[in-house]
Amino acid sequence: xxxxxxxxxxxxxxxxxxxxxxxxxxxxxxxxxxxxxxxxxxxxxxxxxxxxxxxxxxxxxxxxxxxxxxxxxxxxxxxxxxxxxxxxxxxxxxxxxxxxxxxxxxxxxxxxxxxxxxxxxxxxxxxxxxxxxxxxxxxxxxxxxxxxxxxxxxxxxxxxxxxxxxxxxxxxxxxxxxxxxxxxxxxxxxxxxxxxxxxxxxxxxxxxxxxxxxxxxxxxxxxxxxxxxxxxxxxxxxxxxxxxxxxxxxxxxxxxxxxxxxxxxx
Numbered sequence: 001x002x003x004x005x006x007x008x009x010x011x012x013x014x015x016x017x018x019x020x021x022x023x024x025x026x027x028x029x030x031x032x033x034x035x036x037x038x039x040x041x042x043x044x045x046x047x048x049x050x051x052x053x054x055x056x057x058x059x060x061x062x063x064x065x066x067x068x069x070x071x072x073x074x075x076x077x078x079x080x081x082x083x084x085x086x087x088x089x090x091x092x093x094x095x096x097x098x099x100x101x102x103x104x105x106x107x108x109x110x111x112x113x114x115x116x117x118x119x120x121x122x123x124x125x126x127x128x129x130x131x132x133x134x135x136x137x138x139x140x141x142x143x144x145x146x147x148x149x150x151x152x153x154x155x156x157x158x159x160x161x162x163x164x165x166x167x168x169x170x171x172x173x174x175x176x177x178x179x180x181x182x183x184x185x186x187x188x189x190x191x192x193x194x195x196x197x198x199x200x201x202x203x204x205x206x207x208x209x210x211x212x213x214x215x216x217x218x219x220x221x222x223x224x225x226x227x228x229x230x231x232x233x234x235x236x237x238x239x240x241x242x243x244x245x246x247x248x249x250x251x252x253x254x255x256x257x258x259x260x261x262x263x264x265x266x
Contacts, residue, residue: 003046005062008053014063026059026070033073039099040080040091051095074099079154084242087257108244109151109158116147119155123162124176135169138176145178149185152237161185224264231259 005014009024025034042050053059054074058067076099085091109116120138128135138146142165151157165180178186212222230249238244246256 001046003042004049008049008059008061009064010062011064014061018063021061024059024061026053026072027068029072030070031072033075036074036076038078039076040078040082040085044092047092047095051092051098054095054098079239079241081241081243081253083253084240084257109154110149113147116158117143120146120158120162123159124166127159127163127166131166133166133169134171134174135166135176136174139178142176142178142181145181145186221264224262227259228264231256 005018005022005024007024007026009022009027010018012018012021053070053072056067057071058069060067082091082096082100086093086096109119117138120143124135124138127133146158146161153160161182162176164182165176168180169176173180209222213219231245234245234248235242237248242256243253246253249256251259
């Protein structure tokens, strides 16, 4: 595969278009560090080959028969919950433990709002230079909008918003205002206060709740179904990431895994 050729290299004639021998990323990084992004996306077959490299410290080029010794430190990154993938048998447990020697959890952007101004300024400087624009920064109002937004697409979404704003800025614009930010970013729901929660309760369709209680669900059964719905909503909000979903619910990963097996009505 293309990924295998990129990582491990290939011999001349290994496949159509392989007119010369090529050293892979592991050989190129020998004695140094190799960064592997989106490592949770690799196929089961590639997981086996990567595990062999980590265990044996050697690679075999595509189309080759000779083992090449390598000494490489691996840094892997993913936005997926690898521990959950291991439980679901989508990621090898032995490879997980090989990679998980020194884990570093980087919270999503919405959980570190204090970093947004610095990241936004860095992205703005880069895109302003690339587009040859005179933009130097963001207004206070624009920064407030960026900090309040939830950023479901994380840093990539922030970069898209900044790149768009710079592209829309006129030749004499030095500061990006809220008007140049995407409409989806500018419209931010207000945080729910204690009074807001009371209002939310007041808007519940009480006749439906009473009917559900009369149908024999009882308070315990009804709360279980509400809890189940909140779990599913949280998982959807975090693209199936159980660790992040549990954090939103104020629970642990272990609790969420157990709760998922106790679906109401089962």
